Amino acid sequence: MDSAKRITKKERCRLALAAILHRDQPSLITEAFAQRLRPELPRMSDRTFRDILRHCGLPLAPLVEGVRQDDFADLERTLLLLAQEYEQGDAARRKLVRSAVIEAKNHAKLAAANPKVAPGKRHEKDEMILWMLTWLENPSVFELWAPLRKAQLATAAQSLPPR
Numbered sequence: 001m002d003s004a005k006r007i008t009k010k011e012r013c014r015l016a017l018a019a020i021l022h023r024d025q026p027s028l029i030t031e032a033f034a035q036r037l038r039p040e041l042p043r044m045s046d047r048t049f050r051d052i053l054r055h056c057g058l059p060l061a062p063l064v065e066g067v068r069q070d071d072f073a074d075l076e077r078t079l080l081l082l083a084q085e086y087e088q089g090d091a092a093r094r095k096l097v098r099s100a101v102i103e104a105k106n107h108a109k110l111a112a113a114n115p116k117v118a119p120g121k122r123h124e125k126d127e128m129i130l131w132m133l134t135w136l137e138n139p140s141v142f143e144l145w146a147p148l149r150k151a152q153l154a155t156a157a158q159s160l161p162p163r
Helices: 009-024 031-040 046-054 072-088 091-113 119-137 139-158
Strands: none
Touching (some): 009 046, 072 119
């Protein structure tokens, strides 16, 4: 087979997922549905699995989607959804939700510490870490804290001298 025509493992996973979604026609990827998917798809890392689910075009349950760090709007949105899950959950559920946020924070710390990452991106990851640490300190306060923090950042940006 010509190397230009080879299909990547990630693409095979996406195609397999598309076939399953076509077959089952879910309106939402729930945690239970995501667990049932794993054995039907080629082996892949949790990160790749979450990535293909995020790009499948269907809404995801909060713990399936996890903490999005693409931008601050996604970060805030997913942390707020996870705060709702946390507040409504029992002790085991709360532990599961906290673990998801801790894992995301640890990934952000790795990115922020990577010397190959551009300084602006490192600063962004440091700020995202602060958001997740604030969430971890008290998930129910995060909803009030996030708008205040955004206003503080906007004020600070306005006071910077022009470049």
